Amino acid sequence: MNSVKAFAPATVANVACGFDIFGFAIKEPGDVVELRRCDEPGIVIADIIGDEGRLPRSAEKNSVTGVMLHMLKHLGIKDFGCEVVLHKNMPLGSGMGSSAASAVAGVMAINEMLGQPFTRQELLPFAMEGERIASGSAHADNVGPSLLGGFVVIRSYNPLDIFTIPVPDDLYCTLVHPDIEINTKDARFILKNEVSLKNTIAQMGNVAGLVAGLMKSDYDLISRSMVDVIIEPVRSILIPDFKEVKQAALSNGALGCSISGSGPSMFALSRGLENANNAATAMRARFAQAGIESAIHVSAINQGGAMILTD
Ligand SMILES: Nc1ncnc2c1ncn2[C@@H]1O[C@H](COP(=O)(O)OP(=O)(O)O)[C@@H](O)[C@H]1O
Numbered sequence: 001m002n003s004v005k006a007f008a009p010a011t012v013a014n015v016a017c018g019f020d021i022f023g024f025a026i027k028e029p030g031d032v033v034e035l036r037r038c039d040e041p042g043i044v045i046a047d048i049i050g051d052e053g054r055l056p057r058s059a060e061k062n063s064v065t066g067v068m069l070h071m072l073k074h075l076g077i078k079d080f081g082c083e084v085v086l087h088k089n090m091p092l093g094s095g096m097g098s099s100a101a102s103a104v105a106g107v108m109a110i111n112e113m114l115g116q117p118f119t120r121q122e123l124l125p126f127a128m129e130g131e132r133i134a135s136g137s138a139h140a141d142n143v144g145p146s147l148l149g150g151f152v153v154i155r156s157y158n159p160l161d162i163f164t165i166p167v168p169d170d171l172y173c174t175l176v177h178p179d180i181e182i183n184t185k186d187a188r189f190i191l192k193n194e195v196s197l198k199n200t201i202a203q204m205g206n207v208a209g210l211v212a213g214l215m216k217s218d219y220d221l222i223s224r225s226m227v228d229v230i231i232e233p234v235r236s237i238l239i240p241d242f243k244e245v246k247q248a249a250l251s252n253g254a255l256g257c258s259i260s261g262s263g264p265s266m267f268a269l270s271r272g273l274e275n276a277n278n279a280a281t282a283m284r285a286r287f288a289q290a291g292i293e294s295a296i297h298v299s300a301i302n303q304g305g306a307m308i309l310t311d
Pocket residue numbers: 054055056061062063064091092093094095096097098099100102103133134135182183184185261262
């Protein structure tokens with residue numbers, strides 16, 4: 001195969017109470033990666049469209065190509081050569097799993113070009129290496145759902161134990177990206193290493209409640225469980241008017257609202273598209289009141305995840 005194109009969607013990680021263990025994919029936006037086979041061995045970034053020249057052009061430092069190098073090394077392939085074009089369709093440091101979408105599109109594309117030596121599930125550890133390149137931490141709550149689709153739970157990192165759970169058909173996500181930038185690396189650095197027993201108990205209750213609520217389509221339980229007593233209180237100070245934007249979502253039909261990934265994006269979950277749209281309008285209006293422009297994305301949960309594009 002001489003050329004391949006792959007798409008990988010944006011994701012909402014943590015989902016309030018599930019720091020590093022919950023994430024889901026949305027339909028759009030997402031990154032697109034094009035690979036073109038060359039005779040010369042090595043992986044070369046030929047172009048990145050949409051990053052305003054900000055992303056690393058060195059193959060080792062960019063999450064889209066870093067993961068390919070890991071895969072080739074693992075397979076012991078030395079004579080493979082390709083050019084990479086990355087269509088960067090989401091902002092950097094967004095909390096929308098931008099680095100993860102590139103990594104996932106990268107592993108999908110090269111796996112296809114090599115004749116699928118790995119199953120989709122087996123691609124996950126390679127995609128996680130992209131997160132290590134971007135933020136210094138190989139967390140799977142963005143790459144997992146971007147690759148596999150659906151609502152993902154990471155029960156364990158060592159050994160890796162990851163699975164998807166069903167969600168209600170009528171569940172919609174509102175994702176609001178304010179025009180500010182927060183790097184995941186920085187947002188992880190400010191977290192405390194110790195958690196009180198009281199907060200651990202509260203968080204475990206909410207984690208269990210959210211899983212059960214999603215699996216039983218119990219919207220009240222989903223709503224009651226979308227509470228994060230550990231991470232949100234620390235990170236929310238990085239987002240201007242966080243409390244007010246959250247309140248705007250909750251007062252306009254959302255079941256719950258929190259930080260998407262490490263921020264600055266905020267997400268809400270709602271029952272039905274109308275509530276999700278109302279929450280979007282209210283959240284954007286509240287950010288505007290603080291003098292901050294924002295982009296909104298309203299979407300059902302993306303059950304398919306990344307895909308090879310044929311056109
Ligand atoms: N292909 C890529 N796409 C996005 N960010 C990348 C990529 N490759 C490397 N990075 C680096 O990752 C960081 C952004 O990732 P991160 O902080 O996790 O933000 P996000 O929440 O948007 O994924 C930036 O420092 C950026 O230079």
